[in-house]
Amino acid sequence: MSTAHQQISERGPRWAVSGSVRQGEIRAEYADTAERAEQIRKDFEENWGYYQVRVHPPVGSVDLAKLGRERAEAKRVFDEKTAILRAGVLRALEEGRAEAEVARTAGVDRMTVRKWAGKG
Known part of the structure; x- marks a missing residue:
């Protein structure tokens, strides 16, 4: 299974749109809503010339507790990296x-640097 196919199959509560660029080369984009997925599908077909464009609906049930934990962990890592970057700046x-x-x-942004330096 290609990486794109694997990512599409693991999309969870997101919509996926896939299209072939050329034989054996697939591009996938993700959307939170059916409307956005349809916009991506049209873009793939009309502007990019992809073929075999497919819209894949969300799969499985949504584990909001798990998603919340993953987001909290990502925010913790982001905050830690930001603090390290701020110290370096x-x-x-x-x-x-x-x-x-x-x-x-x-x-x-330069204004972020000024804010971190206490000038903003």
Whole structure:
């Protein structure tokens, strides 16, 4: 089973839209609603020229408790990584690097750098 097929089969409560780019090469996109899935299907066919475009409805029951736990864990990791990045940004500013350069290098907005530095 290809990676795209495996991801489609494991989509859970999301809609999936798949289309073939060329023989044996499949692209998949995901949507939260049937309406969005239909927009993606039209886009695949009309704008991208994909063939064998299929809309796959959600599968299985929704385990909201599990989804909530996964989201909480993802947020915890995100917050931890953000704190590490913030510390690195402040260190770079202490070393005399320009706000714009620090922002660009760190991949955050310059106003975020200013806020973290207590200037915003």
